[in-house]
Amino acid sequence: MSSITPAKANVLVVGSGGVGTMAAFALEKGGKASVTAVLRSNFPAVQQSGFDIKSLDHGDIQGWRPIRDTVPNTATDVTAQPYDFIVVATKNIADMAPSVADIIAPAVSPGHTAISLVQNGLNIERPLIAAFPSNPIISGVSFIGATEEKPGTIRHDDHDVLLVGAFDNPNIPSTTSAAAAKTFSDIYGSCPGIDVIYEPDVRFTRWRKLLYNASFNSVATILRMDTSRMRISEHVIDDLIRPIMLEIQATAAAAAGVQLPMELVDRMITVDTFEAFFKPSMCQDIEKGNYIEFENIVGEPLREAERHGVQTPTLKVVYGLLKALQWQRMEVKGLVKIPLVSEPGMRYGSKPRVVT
Amino acid sequence: MSSITPAKANVLVVGSGGVGTMAAFALEKGGKASVTAVLRSNFPAVQQSGFDIKSLDHGDIQGWRPIRDTVPNTATDVTAQPYDFIVVATKNIADMAPSVADIIAPAVSPGHTAISLVQNGLNIERPLIAAFPSNPIISGVSFIGATEEKPGTIRHDDHDVLLVGAFDNPNIPSTTSAAAAKTFSDIYGSCPGIDVIYEPDVRFTRWRKLLYNASFNSVATILRMDTSRMRISEHVIDDLIRPIMLEIQATAAAAAGVQLPMELVDRMITVDTFEAFFKPSMCQDIEKGNYIEFENIVGEPLREAERHGVQTPTLKVVYGLLKALQWQRMEVKGLVKIPLVSEPGMRYGSKPRVVT
Numbered sequence: 001m002s003s004i005t006p007a008k009a010n011v012l013v014v015g016s017g018g019v020g021t022m023a024a025f026a027l028e029k030g031g032k033a034s035v036t037a038v039l040r041s042n043f044p045a046v047q048q049s050g051f052d053i054k055s056l057d058h059g060d061i062q063g064w065r066p067i068r069d070t071v072p073n074t075a076t077d078v079t080a081q082p083y084d085f086i087v088v089a090t091k092n093i094a095d096m097a098p099s100v101a102d103i104i105a106p107a108v109s110p111g112h113t114a115i116s117l118v119q120n121g122l123n124i125e126r127p128l129i130a131a132f133p134s135n136p137i138i139s140g141v142s143f144i145g146a147t148e149e150k151p152g153t154i155r156h157d158d159h160d161v162l163l164v165g166a167f168d169n170p171n172i173p174s175t176t177s178a179a180a181a182k183t184f185s186d187i188y189g190s191c192p193g194i195d196v197i198y199e200p201d202v203r204f205t206r207w208r209k210l211l212y213n214a215s216f217n218s219v220a221t222i223l224r225m226d227t228s229r230m231r232i233s234e235h236v237i238d239d240l241i242r243p244i245m246l247e248i249q250a251t252a253a254a255a256a257g258v259q260l261p262m263e264l265v266d267r268m269i270t271v272d273t274f275e276a277f278f279k280p281s282m283c284q285d286i287e288k289g290n291y292i293e294f295e296n297i298v299g300e301p302l303r304e305a306e307r308h309g310v311q312t313p314t315l316k317v318v319y320g321l322l323k324a325l326q327w328q329r330m331e332v333k334g335l336v337k338i339p340l341v342s343e344p345g346m347r348y349g350s351k352p353r354v355v356t
Numbered sequence: 357m358s359s360i361t362p363a364k365a366n367v368l369v370v371g372s373g374g375v376g377t378m379a380a381f382a383l384e385k386g387g388k389a390s391v392t393a394v395l396r397s398n399f400p401a402v403q404q405s406g407f408d409i410k411s412l413d414h415g416d417i418q419g420w421r422p423i424r425d426t427v428p429n430t431a432t433d434v435t436a437q438p439y440d441f442i443v444v445a446t447k448n449i450a451d452m453a454p455s456v457a458d459i460i461a462p463a464v465s466p467g468h469t470a471i472s473l474v475q476n477g478l479n480i481e482r483p484l485i486a487a488f489p490s491n492p493i494i495s496g497v498s499f500i501g502a503t504e505e506k507p508g509t510i511r512h513d514d515h516d517v518l519l520v521g522a523f524d525n526p527n528i529p530s531t532t533s534a535a536a537a538k539t540f541s542d543i544y545g546s547c548p549g550i551d552v553i554y555e556p557d558v559r560f561t562r563w564r565k566l567l568y569n570a571s572f573n574s575v576a577t578i579l580r581m582d583t584s585r586m587r588i589s590e591h592v593i594d595d596l597i598r599p600i601m602l603e604i605q606a607t608a609a610a611a612a613g614v615q616l617p618m619e620l621v622d623r624m625i626t627v628d629t630f631e632a633f634f635k636p637s638m639c640q641d642i643e644k645g646n647y648i649e650f651e652n653i654v655g656e657p658l659r660e661a662e663r664h665g666v667q668t669p670t671l672k673v674v675y676g677l678l679k680a681l682q683w684q685r686m687e688v689k690g691l692v693k694i695p696l697v698s699e700p701g702m703r704y705g706s707k708p709r710v711v712t
Contacts, residue, residue, distance in 0.1 A: 222578065223680050231704035232694060233683050239676030270707040274698040313669030320595030321677075324579050327589050338588060342630040348587035351626040 008034045009084040009187055012107050014071065016042060018146030020089030021051060021154050023118060023162075023188070025058065027087070028066065030190030035066050043069040045151035055156040057193040073106035082109040085116055085184055087140075091285070092119045094295035095326065100124075101131035108132050114180035118142050118162070120213055120281070121296025122206060122304070125167035136180035137167040139202040141209050147284075160194040165202035207252040208260060211268045213280070213297045215244035218318045220283035221292060221325065228277045237269060240314065245269070247312040248301060255304035282322075291329055294322035365440040365543055368463050369393045370427065374502030376445030377407060377510050379474060379518075379544070381414065383443070384422065386546030391422050399425040401507035411512040413549040429462035438465040441472055441540055443496075447641070448475045450651035451682065456480075457487035464488050470536035474498050474518070476569055476637070477652025478562060478660070481523035492536035493523040495558040497565050503640075516550040521558035563608040564616060567624045569636070569653045571600035574674045576639035577648060577681065584633045593625060596670065601625070603668040604657060611660040638678075647685055650678035 011033045013024040020037065027033040039046055050063035074080040086104050100117075108115065111134040117124055118140035125137045145158020164185040166177035182198060189196035199205045216227050219240050230236035245265045252258040272278045282292040298319045305312040330336045342350035367389045369380040376393065383389040395402055406419035430436040442460050456473075464471065467490040473480055474496035481493045501514025520541040522533035538554060545552035555561045572583050575596050586592035601621045608614040628634045638648040654675045661668040686692045698706035 219677075219680075222677060223684070225680065225684065229684075229687075229694065230680075231702070232692075233680065234703055235676070235683070236680050237704055239679065240673065267707065270704055274706045275696065314673050317596065317670050317673035320591070321575075321578060323595065324575075324581065324586075324589065324592050327591070328579070328581065328585075331585075336588075338585065340631065346587070347590055348593055348626055350630045351623065 008032060009183075010081050011035045011085045011087060011187075012072070012083045012104075013037045013087045013089065014104055015088060015090030016040075016046075016067075017089070017091075017148045018154055018156065019118060019142055019144055020087070021053070021148070022055065022144055022146045022156050022160060023087055023089055023140075023142075024066065025051075025053065025055075025061065025064065026160060026191040026194055027188055029058065029192075030187060032187040032190050033085075036072075037067050038071050039067050039069055042148065042151035043067065049152060051152055051154060053154045053156065055154075056158065057156065057160050071104060071107050074109055075106070083107050083113045085114050085138075085187075087116045087118060089118045091291070092117075092121060092124055092293045092296050093291045094121075094124075094293070094299070096291055099127060101127050105131065108135060110134050114138055114184060116140050116164075116184055117167075119296075120209070120217075120293060122210060122300035124296050125169075129167070129169050129171070133169075133171045135169070136172065136177040137169055138177075138181045138184050139163075139165050139167050139206065141205050162188060162194070162196045163199045163205050164188070164196060165199045165205060167202055203256045204258050204260075207248065207256060207258045208264065210248050210252075210297070210301055211245050211260060211265060212271060214248050214301055214315060214318075215241045215268075216272075217280035217282050218244070218294070218298055218322060220280045221286050221294075222318065222321050224279075224283060224287060226277040226279045226283075227272045228274050231270065231274070240318075241269065243314040244318065247305070247310070247315050251301055251305040251308070251310045251312060254308040254310045255301075286325060286329075289329070289332065292322060292326055294319070294326060298322055364388060364390045365539075366437050367391045367441045367443060367543075368428070368439045368460075369443045369445065370460055371444060371446030372396075372398060372402075372423075373445070373447075373504045374510055374512065375474060375498055375500055376443070377409070377504070378411065378500055378502045378512050378516060379443055379445055379496075379498075380422065381407075381409065381411075381417065381420065382516060382547040382550055383544055385414065385548075386543060388543040388546050389441075392428075393423050394427050395423050395425055398504065398507035399423065405508060407508055407510060409510045409512065411510075412514065413512065413516050427460060427463050430465055431462070439463050439469045441470050441494075441543075443472045443474060445474045447647070448473075448477055448480055448649045448652050449647045450477075450480075450483075450649070450655070452647055455483060457483050461487065464491060466490050470494055470540060472496050472520075472540055473523075475652075476565070476573075476649060478566060478656040480652050481525075485523070485525050485527070489525075489527045491525070492528065492533040493525055494533075494537045494540050495519075495521050495523050495562065497561050518544060518550070518552045519555045519561050520544070520552060521555045521561060523558055559612045560614050560616075563604065563612060563614045564620065564624075566604050566608075566653070566657055567601050567616060567621060568627060570604050570657055570671060570674075571597045571624075572628075573636035573638050574600070574650070574654055574678060576636045577642050577650075578674065578677050580635075580639060580643065582633040582635045582639075583628045584630050587626065587630070596674075597625060599670040600674065603661070603666070603671050607657055607661040607664070607666045607668060610664040610666045642681060642685075645685070645688065648678060648682055650675070650682060654678055 024037045028035040050065040053061040114136040116138035141163040143161040146156040166181035185198040380393045384391040406421040409417040470492040472494040497519040499517040502512040522537035541554040605616045
């Protein structure tokens with residue numbers, strides 16, 4: 001970090017659902033960061049009463065409110081200190097505006113702020129590197145279980161484990177990126193009761209997580225089905241989950257030189273606590289009527305496979321179905337117009353009818 | 357038909373939803389059949405008030421009740437006349453007992469009764485030929501739009517078109533099967549206002565219908581989406597519907613020597629009236645909480661493809677998803693037990709947890 005770094009790192013957290021709020025709290029509690037969280041829909045509730053947190057790792061917290069309702073513009077606001085770290089814990093809906101880069105842009109100091117993406121999926125760093133070519137981009141893969149039950153009320157019921165490493169940013173020395181990731185790991189890991197693991201091989205970490213997300217998260221979303229029922233049925237694992245995992249395994253090897261051993265595939269199938277009857281994140285999103293972050297979880301690995309000539313037939317169909325589900329959400333939210341009659345120029349509009 | 361055929365054919369209709377009731381009515385109205393319909397869930401309502409039918413082809417009908425609540429046993433009931441035809445218009449849920457053969461067995465006179473299957477899917481004749489080796493089996497492919505809105509109340513709003521032909525039953529002369537199909541076609545076709553078309557090439561007729569059912573009916577069921585919205589989106593057609601149609605086309609050629617021309621594929625994509633925003637039958641079934649007849653619509657073509665070495669990757673994934681949806685229904689109906697904790701012997705039960 002630059003020489004103007006104060007005793008405490010100046011940290012902005014964007015995205016204050018379950019994962020983001022617990023990250024903000026852990027960073028603050030560790031004592032090495034001064035944290036501000038940017039809230040959107042839950043800002044009024046938290047402004048009034050503060051966060052109400054019931055945490056497995058930290059106990060009960062009430063009235064915590066280190067918040068603001070906009071991303072500060074550090075270029076125009078002379079009172080604003082530059083941010084050493086911006087932690088992004090929003091959903092990553094790559095196919096919908098605004099982009100992550102657009103959201104955080106006003107608070108990014110070129111060549112200084114390290115951007116830590118605590119988000120799912122593959123190639124999420126690419127638009128950030130394009131937008132902020134001289135900044136370190138950090139990967140955070142989170143295994144926390146934390147849910148915002150209502151605005152400002154967080155239930156944190158699965159231990160906070162965060163895997164941290166630096167994405168490769170070809171514009172800056174890899175030692176600079178690695179140093180930023182290590183510093184972030186140290187600041188976050190200073191909080192007692194949680195586990196932050198520095199894993200420099202970010203590609204391996206991310207492809208390994210995709211074994212789970214491309215398979216269980218996608219299929220759960222299409223079927224609205226928890227992972228324990230899939231395991232009880234057996235055929236959902238055999239027909240869908242394992243084939244997708246094997247396609248991810250093959251794509252990881254061809255596209256990134258990442259070897260995911262077969263025992264890891266087997267282990268990933270039973271990784272969820274059986275008794276939890278867990279519904280993965282995109283399934284929760286679709287049941288809440290939210291958009292799903294399928295482009296980075298399925299679209300990017302699929303495109304990597306196509307680029308490298310890997311056959312991923314299962315992933316391809318699952319992608320087509322998830323894209324349709326997203327389109328249905330777009331209709332509900334008014335972004336798709338449904339004509340009541342067939343219109344001239346429609347590719348699949350009415351044609352003269354022939355019975356046989 | 358045998359020499360004991362009376363002036364009017366003695367016809368039993370099994371399955372009195374929309375399709376079956378309108379078939380029973382048309383057969384009776386044609387004047388060449390004496391019709392009895394076997395009702396199950398709607399028997400009490402129809403026994404009390406008769407059918408209440410609003411028909412595009414026949415106008416308004418009230419109080420019609422040529423019904424009984426069990427399949428008659430013509431072997432033990434000395435007052436029962438043998439049936440010349442049994443028309444089966446139930447859903448064909450191949451993976452659930454009782455089978456169609458078991459349901460109609462008491463009313464089948466060996467070597468006499470012609471069994472007319474007005475049902476979706478491929479290879480549906482096979483269990484019937486196995487159970488009744490000396491009987492003609494007739495194929496009925498229906499294009500009617502008819503729905504039972506509540507017990508006994510039928511809305512018939514899309515013209516009754518029935519394609520009739522004989523399935524190949526290797527145990528009896530093909531002329532016998534063809535004669536039965538022609539007679540059935542004549543009896544049904546005597547009703548004014550409807551179209552019965554005798555199509556001797558049943559394999560072509562059935563594979564052509566599968567172009568639609570394996571694609572639109574399956575994808576609609578998974579997505580709960582009407583076919584007009586699929587066409588508006590375009591990507592649902594391009595990513596899912598057309599690939600499945602091409603897989604059916606290839607399988608039809610390899611497995612049955614049936615050539616489905618490319619222009620037929622193109623025509624089938626826009627076959628539904630756009631303004632109807634039509635949800636195909638299995639989609640309606642799943643929305644009502646019923647079982648889906650996916651084994652004959654997707655399972656059988658998939659198995660034919662595998663037997664003949666045809667690659668059908670899209671169909672395979674769709675099959676896996678439909679099987680999962682059927683399994684969810686089985687749970688709701690109490691046919692699947694969900695253990696609350698992982699049990700010894702479960703293939704995908706709990707394993708020791710490893711975090712990374």
